[in-house]
Amino acid sequence: MIETSRSTRSRAPITHAATYLLPIRKSRPEDLSELGAYLEVLSQHLEVIVVDGSPEDCFESHAAFWPSCTHVAPAARFKAANGKVWGVLTGLDITSHDKVVIADEDVRYDASSLERVLSLLDEGDIVRPQNYFEPSPWHATWDTGRTLLNRAAGGDWPGTLGVRRSLLDRTQGYEGDVLFENLELVRTVRAAGGREAVPLDLFVRRLPSTTPHFLSQRVRQAYDEFARPRRLAFQLSILPLAALVLITRAELFLPAIAAICGIAEYGRRRGNGTAVFPATAALLAPLWLAERAVCSWLAVLCRLRDGGVRYHGTVIAEAATPERKLRQRFQALSSEVER
DSSP states (O other), rough: OOOOOOOOOOOOOOOSSEEEEEEOOOOSSSHHHHHEEEEEEHHSSSSSEEEEEEEHHHHHHGGGOOOTEEOOOOGGOOOOOOOHHHHHHHHHOSSSSSSEEETTEEEEEHHHHHHEEEEHHHTTTTTTOOEESOOOHHHHHHHHHHHHHHHTTTTOOOOOEEHHHHHHHHHHHOOSSOOOOHHHHHHHHHHOOEEEEOOOOOOOEEOOOOEEEEEEHHHHHGGGGGGGGGHEEEEEHHHHHHHHHHHHGGGGGHHHHHHHHHHHHHHHHGGGGGGOOOOOHHHHHHHHHHHHHHOOOOOOOOHHHSSSSTTTEEEOOOOOOOOHHHHHHHHHHHHHHOO
């Protein structure tokens, strides 16, 4: 394990009593100049903590990219199968503030979206913004079809969350041996009595991944739905239902495709989404749904064959903890504290 170290802090005035927390892991050295410039700007306005789980040679070279940020290695006592959770728990342990913005390395806040998240944390305990891709190559537009369908159903799952550390102090953090870590975090907050905000008009830019990385994530993301069995059952039913319709009522197939596009377009229009989501994404939503229908069955195969899905050299079986179990756990924890 790399020893925890801190880089020199910026002397610029801090304008927000909050922390920006970035868990990161790189398998080999690469140019992080753009990310470093982004974090340097953020560090002029709030505390920035980078928890870096990269190998030692990468870790040492990364310090040069964010000289005004706190740069630390994951703490051994928080070790978890999900490296992102490991990093988040390490950062939460050393942050100076209650308001914390957790973000993946491809997330890019601007001043207004950051201020909005922090403002919503005045009233709530966890904030789930909505990501959009810019630029938007073909695979980002394809994946935006998923975003739009999720927005139609209540809100998408972004690569960033705002959370109050004080609530997670009461729950002693959140489970790290799960795959769908953002859902686990939100469920933990809700199970402990926290309030969740899902502002559909709060947009945070996200950089698209490379095409190979996008393709490598298809089955892993489908496996997340083991945390939501009814949604998984629906996605598993798509292929047999589509085959049944084509065989028995083929005339209904095109109207069904049009209905999916319509639902996605509804998601695009909610919360002024037309300002950031391209209209082509709604047209691609049926193709994304077809992809998920196939990948859901592959995820079931992973469960049966491997006991879970592979994640950074290990196998994770659980997608997320049921909220009912979390409520029971925190009720028992509260009872112990009272005694």
